[in-house]
Amino acid sequence: MLLIKNLQASVEGKQILNGLNLEVKPGEVHAIMGPNGSGKSTLASVLAGREEYEVEGGTVQFLGNDLLDMSPEDRARAGMFLAFQYPVEIPGVSNANFLKTAVNEVRKSKGLTAYDSKEFLQIMKEKMKLVEMDKAMTQRSVNEGFSGGEKKRNEIFQMAMLEPTLAILDETDSGLDIDALRIVSNGVNALRDGNRSFIVITHYQRLLDYIVPDFVHVLYKGRIVKSGTKELALELEEKGYDWIKEEVAVGA
Amino acid sequence: MSTITKYQTASTAFVQEAEVFADLYGKAHPTLAAIRKQAMVAFSSRGIPTMKHEEWKYVNLTSIAQTEYRTASPADSQKLSKSDIEQYRYAGKDAILCVIENGKLNTAASTMFSIPAGVRIGSIDDFSSDATVMSQLFTHASYEEEAMVALNTMLCYSPIIIKVDAKVKCDAVIQLIFATVPGADPLLIPARVLVVVGEQSEFTVVESFHTHGSGALTCNNIVSEVVVGKAARVHYAKVQVEGEEAQHINYHKVNMARDSFQHLTTLTLGGAIVRNNLNIRLDDEHVNAYLNGLYVLNQKQVIDNHTLVDHAMPNCYSNELYKGIIGDQAQGVFNGKIWVREDAQKTNAYQSNKNLLLSNQASMNTKPQLEIYADDVKCSHGATTGQLDDEALFYLRARGIGESVARSLLNHAFAADVIEQVENETLRESLMQLLDVKLSAMQIEA
Incomplete structure (x- = not known):
C-alpha cells in the first residue's frame, strides 16, 4: 500500500529525514516512536504534502502511484488521511458544511455522485456515534473554540466520514485526558477493518495499549533505526531512548 | 488643457446645465427652487473634488472631469419594462419594486400594486401637498459641505419619496431598483431619495444599483436621506452591482429620533469607482444603529467607504462592521469616523474593519477615527488587513x-x-x- 524508500526531506534548509524506509501493507497498524526532533511530524507532513517541506531524495509509492507528485487534495482523494497534531480553527465554516464539501469532492474524484443533504446527514449521524460527538459540534465552525479533546475527536470523526485507505495519526494522543484517549482510540479501533492501514505517531506507549500496533518503529535522526512488535514499545517505555542512541552510535 | 482646468471646465458645464432648467420647481415650490440656487452657488465655489482634498485622497474623479458628461433627463428614462427588471428582484415575489431608470421613476416597469395602507411611494408631484415631506426635501444631506451633494441638489429633477405613516409594519420589502441604461453619450445620473418613517413603524428598504445593457460611461450621483421617527425600526440595504465601467458616488444621510433602530448594510460588488458616504446621526436618546459593509473587489475596482457615526445625544449604541476582500489590482479605502459629541454621555460605539488581500497588487487603506468630546463613554475600533490563512x-x-x-x-x-x-x-x-x-x-x- 505504502512504500517509502530512502526518503530525505528538509524544512527551511535543515535536513530532517535522512533516508527513511518503511513499508505498510493493507490492514497493518504501524506505530512510529522516537525522541523529540527525530523527524516524526516531518514524516507526517511530507506524506500529507505540506509545501514548506522539501523532498531532497527518495521515493514514496502509495497504491502504486508516485505520492510525492500529487497535490495534498489528490493524496486525500486517493485515500490518505492525516489526523493533525494541531487541528486548525476555521471560523465561519461549519463542521457539517466542511465535511459535506470534502466528502463530495472525494466522491466526485472517484466518479461517484455527490450525497444530497439528507443522505449526508444520515451518514454523519452514524459516524458521530463512533466518537461520541453531539449534533451541536457539527454545526459549530470547524474546531473553533473546541477543547483539545474535542479537536482530536473531530479529527477521528472526519476520518470516519472520509473512510481513508491509510490514516496517519500525528500525536493524536497529545493533550488528551484518559476519557478522551479512550473515545479517540475506540473510534480508531472501530475503523480497523483488516484492509485500512494506520501509521500511529506517538511519544507514549500509553496510546498503544488502546490501539494495538502490528509493528513498532523507532525513528531517530531522520531514519528508522529499530523495528519490532508491540513489545518494543513497552521496552522503550521502560528504558527510554538512550540505549537506542547508543546502538546507533556503535553501528555508525 | 491641464487637469485643473479640466476640473473647472467640467464644473462650469454642470452649472450651465443646471441653469437650463433653473425653473424646474417654478412657482409651485419656491423653497426648493431657492435651495437649488444655493446648491449651484455652493458647487460653483467648490467644484468637483480632486485628490488634493484629504477626503478624496484615494478616489480619482479625473475621469468625471475629463468625460463630457451629459446630465440624464426625463427623455433618458421610461425604456425598461417589468420583464427587464425581474432579474434584479432580491426580496421575493411580494416585494414592492420601484424602478428608477436613469434617475427618474419608471412606473410602468415598477410593481407597486401591493403597497400596504400607510405607505406611499412616488415622485415630487405625488407629495406636493404633503407639508411634512416637502419641508424635509433637500434639507438633510449637506450641499454646503459636500460638492457632490451640491451637484445632485442642483441637477436632480425628480426625487423619489417614500413615506411611511406612524405605527405601520410593512412586511413586503420595498426595493428601489436604480437601473442605469447607458446611452450613446456619457451620462451623469443625479438620483435622489427621501424616506420619511413615522413613529413606531417598521420596514425594510433595499436600494440596488444596476447597469442595464452597455454603452458610453455612466456616473451615478446619488443622495439618499432617511428620516427615522421615534421608536421606528428600519432595515436598509444598499446593493451595488453595477457594470465594470460604472462610476458611483453616493451620499446616505440618516437622522434617527429617540428609541429608533436601524440596521444598514452596504454590499459593493460591482462598479469601477464606488464612493459611499454614510452619515448617521443619532439625534436623540436610546438609539441603536448598526452599520455593516462588505466589499469584494477584483480587476481595477476602487471602493471608498467613508462613514460617519454622529453621536449627538446620550445613551445610544452604534456598531459598525466593515469587511473587504480585495483581489487583482483593486483598491479599497475605509475611513470610519465616530464622533461622540459633548452631550453624548453613556455612548457605546464600536467599529471594526477587516480586510483580506488576495494579491500582491491589491491594496487597502483604512483609517478609523474616533473623536470623543464626552467623558463617560465606551468606544472601540480596530482594523486588520491580512491574507488567507x-x-x-x-x-x-x-x-x-x-x-x-x-x-x-x-x-x-x-x-x-x-x-x-x-x-x-x-x-x-x-x-x-x-x-x-x-x-x-x-x-x-x-
Missing part, C-alpha cells in the same frame, strides 16, 4: 477539497457574517448568492 487552506486541501474550492470556502466564511446579519431571509439569501457569484468569478481569474 495558509494553515486553514492546507487543512481543507488535506481533506480532499481542491485548492480553488478551498479558497472560495474561506473567502465566503470571511465575508458571510456581514450578510448573515440581514434580517429578511429572502433578501439575505439573494445577497449571499450575489456574493458567491462574485467570489467564484474571482477564483477563476486567480
